[in-house]
Amino acid sequence: MTVIIFERNDPDSSTARDHKPANQEESAISKDPRVTHASDLEEEGYRQPLEASSPTTGSGSPDLMAGIKAASGTGLPAKPRPSLNRVLQDISASLGDLQTAVREADLRGEADRAAAESAMVEANRGYRDLFDLAPDAYLVTDAQTVIAESNPAAAAMLQVDQGSLQGKPLTHFIAEADRPAFQASLIQVREGGEKRNWEFRLQPGEGAPFSVSVNVSAQTDHRDQLVRVLWLLRDVRESKAEEDRLKSLLSRMKSSFHGVVDAVAEAVEIKDPQTAGHQRRVAQLAVAIAREMDFSLNRLEGIRVAGLLHDIGKIAVPMEILSKPGELTNLECEFIKSHCQIGFGLLKNIDFPWPVLQAILQHHERLDGSGYPAGLTDKEIILEARILGVADVVEAMVSARSYGPAQGIGQALEEIHQKSGILYDPEVANICLKLFVERGFSFD
């Protein structure tokens, strides 16, 4: 065991000066031959240890002075303090290591820089290839749309030599009639940074103007100043032609569809001449009601088709029953009632984009469940069928039938008013009444 006592220069300190063994145990330790001798302290270097061989009696104690001499080298073989040299050596070694590390880092940095530059060259080459080989036209212009760069596709699109594009303003190649709109949109690009699916017409070096679809991206510098505009132009002549062709085809298909619907509606009326024009007039009133209910144009088209076809099932009902004067037997009534399901069955394989089938099936359902064929109530009946139901009753009552004379619009509206909320949707009924009373609606 080694005990070391350090002398302090603090004159007030009594730690070493006044140290006395506090007890026998401490005293015994002081006499322990294993306590530190000066030779033990040599390795400590920067310390000023004293041999704790005897109790100290004060700063002037001979023992203490002897200890100081011993520690300072006068009482012990003089040895150089290794600490300074060692520290210098250590520092020198560390500096060497550091220099080596710096050199290695430099070498690594150079290698990294070389690799990065090589990668950049490769990347630039790749981008250049993409730029040059792209099927779409690419242009790079300054903020005033003066062309700085172009790819071969751009030159081909504009029918000029690629070299002659540089320095020319892009507006030079915009169809004259489109230039005001182009300039206006260019302001949006400058403000918004980009614009997609922008269409305008280019005026090539030769030939007529043609439409292009353009995506534009504006680039700014660190001061947020617009410095460069990237343009991607795509020739949309072919897609425009295809779009026009599809529009024309769709228009013809719509025309054909309406022709078929009208023909089917007329076929029913040929079978039952007394109801001639009934479906067309029901469709007219149903569309007028639906328009007041803010139906979209597409939904209005659906209810018009449903109105024109709502009684198509009557085509399967014997003409004798349809045109029978006077009251019908129960069996005949059931035959008549079956026209809803028959109509649904006839058209069920047609994929209408509107709820035509449900409207046909439900147009005789009533809010209180007294209708047919399913006895649906309230919102179980789709809105289109609730509208058709009101329009059907009004039209039927104002038209003469084999089973009775026309009752007139007054009685028809009275029926709707009285049964509103019971048989008929109250909102639909109210709008129907307003159409006749306030808007002057009349059947064609």
Ligand SMILES: [Fe+2]
């Ligand atoms: Fe009907």
